[in-house]
Amino acid sequence: VQLQASGGGLVQAGGSLKLSCEASGRAASSSAVGWFRQAPGREREFVAHISARGTTKDYGNSVKGRFTISRDNGKNTVYLQMNNLKPEDTAVYYCAAPPPYSDYVPSADGTYGSWGQGTLVTVSS
Numbered sequence: 040v041q042l043q044a045s046g047g048g049l050v051q052a053g054g055s056l057k058l059s060c061e062a063s064g065r066a067a068s069s070s071a072v073g074w075f076r077q078a079p080g081r082e083r084e085f086v087a088h089i090s091a092r093g094t095t096k097d098y099g100n101s102v103k104g105r106f107t108i109s110r111d112n113g114k115n116t117v118y119l120q121m122n123n124l125k126p127e128d129t130a131v132y133y134c135a136a137p138p139p140y141s142d143y144v145p146s147a148d149g150t151y152g153s154w155g156q157g158t159l160v161t162v163s164s
Contacts, residue, residue: 040064040153042072044134047158050124054162058119060134060155071137072117074108075148076130076160086132088145089117097145101127124162131157 046058060072074086087108088097096108107120117134135151137143143150 040067040070040136042134042136042153042155044132044155044158047132047160049161049163052124052126052162052164054124055122056124056160058132058158060117062115062136066139067115068112073135073145073151074119074132075135076132078130083148085146087119126162126164129160129162131159133157
């Protein structure tokens, strides 16, 4: 599966952004998707995950209650709604998909096989 992330930009603290991750290729609509982020000088961090059918959702501790992940399988797109953004949310955000039929761990970036190119989110104070 190929992934294309979009929707990043510059926003003031307290504002909102909605990221999109469009999938294409075989099994695009039947793949789980995870969002990760990486700030300069920091390790990649788990943000959110959604199962293939959207029945299971997981969030990193730092975004719980502020971010919401969803998907529209008819459009092969996963969304990340980000509310009440903070300067510490500034990072490049990546979406990723695990290999088909793999025993991946939703919060472990090393278990994902396909990655989008990333979209930059900058939150000003």
